[in-house]
Amino acid sequence: MNEKLVSQTPALRLPPRVLDELKRTARLGYPHEVCGLLIGREDESSTRVDRMTQAGNLSTDRLADRYTLDPDDFQAADTAARRDGLDVVGIWHTHPDHPPRPSRTDLEAAWKGYTYVILSVGREGVAETRAWRLAGSEFVEQSIEEKTP
């Protein structure tokens, strides 16, 4: 799979407190895949994350390398986000003992318009966090700016 960092891709503004919460949740979920949503706002130049939510993983047969985000949790998070004038702007999930690059499974289920944050997590915690967006039929990497809104 081609992976490119495209300058036209809006940067992901991820406050340190949200990144810390993502890493903590990923570590607590290890060795299972865990997932959730990124809530914030998007404009032409950036995707801004205000908070994260954790969602249930309905995948029960391959806990270490699959996730199916509970749509009830998506619906609840979307309702809360809209109430606050925000949106679901992306999805995060972990790759236990795997690099934070989209897999073929990730690509097949991806939605254009969302940011996908992937955290590579192991026994010692999160090793690397990267962000991706679908462009055409492939993922391109999105730069992460650790900024407080």
Next chain:
Amino acid sequence: MSQATIRIPTPLRPFTGGAAEVHVEGSTVAQALDALGLRHRGILDRVLGSDGRVRGFVNIYLGETNVKTLGGLDVPLPDAAIISIVPAVAGGAS
């Protein structure tokens, strides 16, 4: 006929000119979705299959309830209903 608000997820907003919500009328969820499709061409192809059923990669909610548990798209609409198009999200490390 009831008034309904359909919530549009970010990936489908190119079909609605960027609108996060669309207001329609209908007696059932199916009629409300038909009204959405008439107003915003192309969006229903992403939501419903050729058989009129909800595609596998989306879920339709009436209020806080997945319509799958309400008997499907023919469920009657209460007034001021909120219908949500919820993307199915999945993936994995390998």
